[in-house]
Amino acid sequence: MLEAKSIDLKYGAAHALRGVDLVAEPGKVTCVLGRNGVGKTSLLDALAGQHPVSRGSIVWEGKNITGLSPADRARRGIAYVPQGREIFPLLTVQENLETGFAPLLRRDRRIPVEVFELFPVLKTMLGRRGGDLSGGQQQQLAIGRALVMRPRLLLLDEPTEGIQPSIIKDIGRAISFLRSLGQIAIVLVEQYLDFARELGDHFAVMDRGSVVYASGRAELDDGELRRAMAL
Ligand SMILES: Nc1ncnc2c1ncn2[C@@H]1O[C@H](COP(=O)(O)OP(=O)(O)OP(=O)(O)O)[C@@H](O)[C@H]1O
Numbered sequence: 001m002l003e004a005k006s007i008d009l010k011y012g013a014a015h016a017l018r019g020v021d022l023v024a025e026p027g028k029v030t031c032v033l034g035r036n037g038v039g040k041t042s043l044l045d046a047l048a049g050q051h052p053v054s055r056g057s058i059v060w061e062g063k064n065i066t067g068l069s070p071a072d073r074a075r076r077g078i079a080y081v082p083q084g085r086e087i088f089p090l091l092t093v094q095e096n097l098e099t100g101f102a103p104l105l106r107r108d109r110r111i112p113v114e115v116f117e118l119f120p121v122l123k124t125m126l127g128r129r130g131g132d133l134s135g136g137q138q139q140q141l142a143i144g145r146a147l148v149m150r151p152r153l154l155l156l157d158e159p160t161e162g163i164q165p166s167i168i169k170d171i172g173r174a175i176s177f178l179r180s181l182g183q184i185a186i187v188l189v190e191q192y193l194d195f196a197r198e199l200g201d202h203f204a205v206m207d208r209g210s211v212v213y214a215s216g217r218a219e220l221d222d223g224e225l226r227r228a229m230a231l
């Protein structure tokens with residue numbers, strides 16, 4: 001279980017997060033919603049250790065990880081699929097996947113078969129350069145790379161951004177499958193509300209660095225959710 005409590009994050013004098021609380025549990029999808037620039041990526045950066053928090057704490061599997069580096073968090077099973085995918089354009093698909101080995105012990109350095117079951121296109125393109133893939137294929141590669149480390153916490157930043165509908169469906173199916181395994185806690189940042197609505201167990205809507213609406217799936221009020229997103 002992940003518990004972020006009262007997180008503040010600053011870029012110099014600019015306050016990007018203010019008192020954010022977030023929970024993610026194995027087998028559940030926590031959706032973080034909100035318009036452009038409200039702090040969604042900053043929150044994932046804080047959880048992954050890409051940017052230090054100035055206040056608050058992040059507890060993962062019962063341990064306080066607030067001060068740990070991104071590499072140490074990866075070794076504790078935290079994988080980050082960043083916005084814009086950030087695959088290596090000059091490396092092949094295979095090599096891109098193998099960059100996911102970094103946090104693993106040598107004996108665990110294998111690409112799990114599920115990666116190719118979820119995204120068969122990656123298998124057919126193993127020798128191609130990452131930069132030659134379409135945007136949707138690059139997104140599948142970025143998620144595949146994160147799965148190579150067999151994460152227990154998966155952070156996904158707008159995986160549907162700029163992607164064609166057929167691949168959005170594949171990505172939705174992949175997230176559903178990972179959720180159904182019951183072992184991985186997933187934090188999904190999205191602006192595509194219908195996509196998030198189908199997958200989410202918990203919802204947090206952000207505005208100007210704060211969570212302005214939070215609800216479980218069962219108690220979710222769609223009107224309030226849409227209102228919070230339109231703030
Ligand atoms: N490295 C940075 N330095 C300074 N300000 C930043 C930096 N990164 C983000 N910001 C600012 O922090 C605020 C939150 O940005 P963030 O990227 O977290 O928003 P977001 O919700 O992910 O937006 P989007 O939906 O466009 O991806 C914005 O005002 C942004 O301009």
Ligand SMILES: [Mg+2]
Nearest residue numbers: 040041042083
């Ligand atoms: Mg963002």
